[in-house]
Amino acid sequence: MPTSPSDPAAGYDLAVIGAGPAGLAAAVTAADLGLRCALLDAGPRTGGQYYRHPARGLGATRPGRLHHGWRRYTALAARLAAHTRAGRVDHLAEHQVWTAERAGGWLLHATVGPAAERRASVRARAVLLATGAYERQLPFPGWTLPGVVTAGGAQAMLKSGLVLPGRRIVLAGSGPLLLAAASSLVAAGAEVPVVAEAADYLGYARRPGVPAAVPGKLAEGAVHAAALLRHRVRLLRRTAVVEAHGTDRVTGVTLARLDRDWRPLPGTERRIACDALAVGHGLLPQIELATELGAETRRTPDGAFALRVDTRQRTSLPGLWAAGETCGVGGADLALAEGELAAYAVAGRSPAAGLTRRRARLRAFAELMAAAHRPGPGWPGWLRPDTEVCRCEEVTAGRIGEAVDALGAGDARTVKLLTRAGMGWCQGRMCGPAVACLAGGTVTGPDSRPLAVPVPLGQLGQPGQPDQPAGPGWSAGPQG
Template structure:
């Protein structure tokens, strides 16, 4: 299958939905591609359509009015024949060609069968979001230890609580909605360990004052946690987990200013489930091979560099949402609409329709970006977190590479970043391709704490040899047509 459009958008989360709705309203033919079975991404994840009446998850969401409005706009675009929505399509490569971009995907709607799909358009917008950033600790590979994003995905996608006695840890406000959602469904959330101090936000009062909605959201979580007697422990971290077939307890400790456990503060808490999250890492797998410039972000990640219209440094390539730096759904929506407006202008299709002007959207993006920077600075990764690790702690779970092996690669092998560690130890060569261990290996190997940039991957997601064979056959048929 080979298709041509005016614009391809990869990712149907908040940024991709907003971009598609705006571009279609402006008269463009758009292909919207997403690996999920419904639009909304991780932020607006819902149970399957047939299960929604029986599973109540609306209280877990924010911005549902925006989501439903975007759904209506996309439905109107499909009815008008200007939007081609490709769900359950996993994009594994995007390349530049003379006429624009060629996007390769596999259609997994009839899994386990896969069908190769090639999409072409003069312009490409990448809105692939982000994924949970993890820091290892002894016992983090036990069954029952999940990311906080995984816990929330189970709640939103199926109304499933992963355990009955849960401890959460890490840093950032994302811990609060997960704790509140679990507690509201009868789960005993024993404690929430927040590595940052409570006064960190006072250093960034401007960002808080310009975003009063964030205060209201946080207050709502605080009320829920207080009602269910969930204790939040500041400057505290989960430094270990124990158990046999499943996690049975965690070890927590208070942290000093460098993030090292304070002597004498360690305590053990019984739990059957643990959720851990240290922020998010932008999903850049499609963008890095295309050669666009990256920029360091305050949270220790690199993100794609864009101008004030969401254009990357590659002609015809745009980005919106978390790929430009993690900042939340309202920012992603504004960036998606702004990016689509730039596509319309660059395509000579006229200005973007809607009540919000490009200037108003740019102001909204700037305001939300300022809050995202303040958030990153208030909730950093503790510099001394590696002191939690023993040499036997597994860092790369796919290849079973330990912290001791990573340290040896740096001390004896001269490795100075995660790419060199991978060459010496295979850390990052497994099924996840470094998504779980990459940031941690980078922190262990990079003494100057440079921002983390994922390794370049020409294949962004696992793809079967059968799908590649289909791709080859389709290319041969295309060549016959040209001849």
């Protein structure tokens, strides 16, 4: 259970934002090394999106059957519980950090509770960002129909709600999440007639030594492939869903073959009946908190922006570290390694050489994976003028085209000002990449906003005092 620290006048050695694989590994390792830590997360329980728990009321007795690598999580959770009892780590659940400021260290401001009913502030000498990622969506006609969910959303429904989005589910998009989601869904009893992968997997063959250096990844892929073969799931390469059909709910999809730039090839369309569609094109690092502070970023091979870190996971800002998907999407194994490395760096200790080498191998694989599944420039060929691109503000591809062609918009920000695309509740997380592509301008950096998450206006007027008191003092360990 979460605990409350005792001394409001002091602060932590390390505040870890995010309790997924990277954040958990960092918090328990830092505590092992003698640091006093706060572990903040928006969820009520640890694990993040990767180790998502079934709702307590469902009475699930074997949640590990829905996860890959569940034993690693239970081991981390047990270590966290021991450190919590000993007073070395405070798990601050349902804390969404919306901004941070330098104040003789760091002062983090967060909303607290499932309805963000109050505000809290936490002081720390150092901060580690382990905020994870969210799914990249590329729109197509019919993608707003009920029954169309993201690939990660389908997994979340299964892991947390023990329900399926449908009985006959088509999976489409690009990236390894598709295979993992399909494997989970068929194991739970769903019929998956097709997994449509827009890429062709040939990118992995261009550097065969990289995947060979991480045999665990190859074994994981083999497990998913075996599950698909066992359930007679067809894997179609260079194929995409270009339209979803239905009125009150999706009833079928049209698939089309793609050329090397992801343009649909005329005459290759075919329709498949389904009652659900799970679609996604990989993940995007969630870095809004760091970019608003001015942390340097880098462009990953799939066109996303990630935080730039050194070999010790240090960002360009003193006292700010990052680990896991914030540094470029690479999966749980890489997140665990980077979280542990960051903890050693914050503590001023040298990690085992094997850990550093493992991180390097896994990061190289992540870069190769990103390049292999990079969206092609021709995907807007799926769209029609009436296709909604921004779902929150109901902005269509036609309106974005008018802003560009008739009004002279040459970048995503100008399109936003002219059409409101990206101004809705999700703040562009769903439509941002698509709007940027349709705007046609050169994207030189990630979108920046002063608040990382929505905040009630009443909380913005409150003074930034630590009403969630911080821990019993800072250790004198180095900041790196």
